[in-house]
Amino acid sequence: xxxxxxxxxxxxxxxxxxxxxxxxxxxxxxxxxxxxxxxxxxxxxxxxxxxxxxxxxxxxxxxxxxxxxxxxxxxxxxxxxxxxxxxxxxxxxxxxxxxxxxxxxxxxxxxxxx
Amino acid sequence: xxxxxxxxxxxxxxxxxxxxxxxxxxxxxxxxxxxxxxxxxxxxxxxxxxxxxxxxxxxxxxxxxxxxxxxxxxxxxxxxxxxxxxxxxxxxxxxxxxxxxxxxxxxxxxxxxx
Numbered sequence: 001x002x003x004x005x006x007x008x009x010x011x012x013x014x015x016x017x018x019x020x021x022x023x024x025x026x027x028x029x030x031x032x033x034x035x036x037x038x039x040x041x042x043x044x045x046x047x048x049x050x051x052x053x054x055x056x057x058x059x060x061x062x063x064x065x066x067x068x069x070x071x072x073x074x075x076x077x078x079x080x081x082x083x084x085x086x087x088x089x090x091x092x093x094x095x096x097x098x099x100x101x102x103x104x105x106x107x108x109x110x111x112x113x114x
Numbered sequence: 115x116x117x118x119x120x121x122x123x124x125x126x127x128x129x130x131x132x133x134x135x136x137x138x139x140x141x142x143x144x145x146x147x148x149x150x151x152x153x154x155x156x157x158x159x160x161x162x163x164x165x166x167x168x169x170x171x172x173x174x175x176x177x178x179x180x181x182x183x184x185x186x187x188x189x190x191x192x193x194x195x196x197x198x199x200x201x202x203x204x205x206x207x208x209x210x211x212x213x214x215x216x217x218x219x220x221x222x223x224x225x226x227x228x
């Protein structure tokens with residue numbers, strides 16, 4: 001079954017610590033995305049990537065970093081510079097081109113502060 | 115930035131009744147998409163409607179789009195307990211660096227009472 005796998009499901013961060021959230025897809029999609037969701041809110045775009053070794057900042061990139069070394073993988077690092085990291089993080093992918101395509105989502109990682 | 119605003123924020127109905135959710139946005143779009151999110155899970159794509167379409171159906175779902183009013187509605191007919199979830203509209207803000215950028219509303223929390 002094709003899909004997107006996010007791990008871990010729950011993650012705890014200590015003060016001053018960087019943590020990395022994993023996102024893997026086997027849909028052969030070119031584009032991948034990271035979103036942040038706060039309680040009762042919609043999704044806000046953190047970073048996105050169209051192709052391997054290329055990625056762009058979204059609306060709330062400060063305090064986050066990403067890499068795209070493989071088509072299947074798009075890990076997100078929440079750095080110590082992100083002062084309010086507690087949130088639900090969602091990874092998504094899409095075909096990219098042509099347009100008018102849906103995005104497919106993983107089941108998220110919930111990050112909390114210890 | 116353009117953003118879908120959803121109305122109502124919460125809706126509670128009896129099983130078997132119809133549920134209607136509305137979404138308004140600010141600028142022209144290429145398409146509008148509706149997603150469902152069960153508690154603690156990722157988003158699931160429901161329907162995509164293009165800017166040149168006025169109505170679209172999928173099973174018990176009916177979506178309308180009025181580009182002159184910059185609004186869309188999602189109708190779920192003959193609701194079931196399993197329809198209990200949050201529903202989000204997302205507007206296609208265009209292709210940026212080869213990736214599709216979606217802007218999400220804050221969602222409508224739908225509760226179906228048995």
